[in-house]
Amino acid sequence: MTVSVSFQEAPDDKAPQFPDNGPPLAEVIAKAKAGGAVTGADAFALLAAGPDSPGSLDSLDSMDEICSAAASMRDQGKGKTVTFSPKVFIPLTHLCRDFCGYCTFRKDPTQAGKDLFMTPEQVLDVAKAGAALGCTEALFTLGERPEQRYPEAKEWLAHRGFRTTLDYLTHVCELVLNETSMLPHANPGTMARREIAALQPFNPSMGLMLESTSKALYAAGGPHEFAPSKRPRVRLRTLELAGQLRVPFTTGILIGIGESRRDRIESLLAIASLHAEFGHVQEVIIQNFRAKPNTAMGEFPDAETVEFLWTVAVARLILGPDANLQVPPNLSANNYQIYLDAGINDWGGVSPLTIDFVNPEAPWPALADLKTKTEAAGFQLRPRLPVYPEYFLGTKEFLPDALHQKVLATADPEGYVQGGIQRYVSST
Numbered sequence: 001m002t003v004s005v006s007f008q009e010a011p012d013d014k015a016p017q018f019p020d021n022g023p024p025l026a027e028v029i030a031k032a033k034a035g036g037a038v039t040g041a042d043a044f045a046l047l048a049a050g051p052d053s054p055g056s057l058d059s060l061d062s063m064d065e066i067c068s069a070a071a072s073m074r075d076q077g078k079g080k081t082v083t084f085s086p087k088v089f090i091p092l093t094h095l096c097r098d099f100c101g102y103c104t105f106r107k108d109p110t111q112a113g114k115d116l117f118m119t120p121e122q123v124l125d126v127a128k129a130g131a132a133l134g135c136t137e138a139l140f141t142l143g144e145r146p147e148q149r150y151p152e153a154k155e156w157l158a159h160r161g162f163r164t165t166l167d168y169l170t171h172v173c174e175l176v177l178n179e180t181s182m183l184p185h186a187n188p189g190t191m192a193r194r195e196i197a198a199l200q201p202f203n204p205s206m207g208l209m210l211e212s213t214s215k216a217l218y219a220a221g222g223p224h225e226f227a228p229s230k231r232p233r234v235r236l237r238t239l240e241l242a243g244q245l246r247v248p249f250t251t252g253i254l255i256g257i258g259e260s261r262r263d264r265i266e267s268l269l270a271i272a273s274l275h276a277e278f279g280h281v282q283e284v285i286i287q288n289f290r291a292k293p294n295t296a297m298g299e300f301p302d303a304e305t306v307e308f309l310w311t312v313a314v315a316r317l318i319l320g321p322d323a324n325l326q327v328p329p330n331l332s333a334n335n336y337q338i339y340l341d342a343g344i345n346d347w348g349g350v351s352p353l354t355i356d357f358v359n360p361e362a363p364w365p366a367l368a369d370l371k372t373k374t375e376a377a378g379f380q381l382r383p384r385l386p387v388y389p390e391y392f393l394g395t396k397e398f399l400p401d402a403l404h405q406k407v408l409a410t411a412d413p414e415g416y417v418q419g420g421i422q423r424y425v426s427s428t
């Protein structure tokens, strides 16, 4: 059963709505174990398997059941391969027109000083240094349309011949693609059709975290009250436009910022619905909130492990066996391998060079450690490109011709990074 939702017409206060009751949990788990994704009303039965949910015979047994069903579903679709993307993180600008209650990435011009944006030379230096270490992804993460709030940003861009941050981003993506061996992955916030189309020739994939479809998060006092770009409607619209333009797209949800379990299910169903229509959601990130000092949510508790585990398993069951499901290992440094038991098949971008500028307190695991823990759990760790093999091997549906050729030249015959894990970690 597919959920049909019209995002174009949904006003802000009408995020996708789903029914209250589903069939019994046991029935839904049996369906998942038989290989079928859990969609629509069925998904809400999973609420009964939550860590402290009343009404289930034994909530811990239920948690084990859904994790086991999720792991089995992952095995059916992905086998025993777990991937990561060797990357550099390029924070093109920390300036942002929005204010989110948990963010330490954003800066205003006073805090940024003279470095309002990275220059093309600085961008190329990082990309080339990453390439020298064997990285293949240049991740561009930046604040949302700073020129709309700060005249300084507008002047910086105009002085160099650019009208908007997205125009400048397109320019540096083209530079990196043409002057290095790296593949850009732009993650610049919400985008219009024309902006996605401009970036498309230089980005084999792009991304935007949905975060959540919860209305409560942008109500007064919520973390997104002062962040218009975090309205679910505009983020879902960006995902929809990317689908229409055939761009392999990364999205995900953020756990522990005040949303409910039901909100998470609704968010995942909204992503599943878009993927069912366009087939372009190449991976879904399940990211746990971590409180940061000196933010509005600095005293908020971090997302609990059991809560996060439930969400990861539910995500696999809703997204199905073929989805690429990711948990960032640096945000669960003490126990990240447990999420393999809940159905993930990807660790996301891991950098041997640059920090996670969004979570600067959380260092990436060493690739040797990632390999050891992944193999101890019974999986093979393989490096992947920023675009997954299913979007360029044996298909010309997604990538423009010139970009497709470069991606193919960077990949091995199975679509992974040439040289495999041995390129980063010696086997002795």
Ligand code: SF4
Binding pocket: 096, 097, 098, 099, 100, 103, 104, 105, 106, 142, 143, 144, 227, 229
């Ligand atoms: S999370 Fe993103 S949109 Fe929100 S304030 Fe930070 S940089 Fe801006």
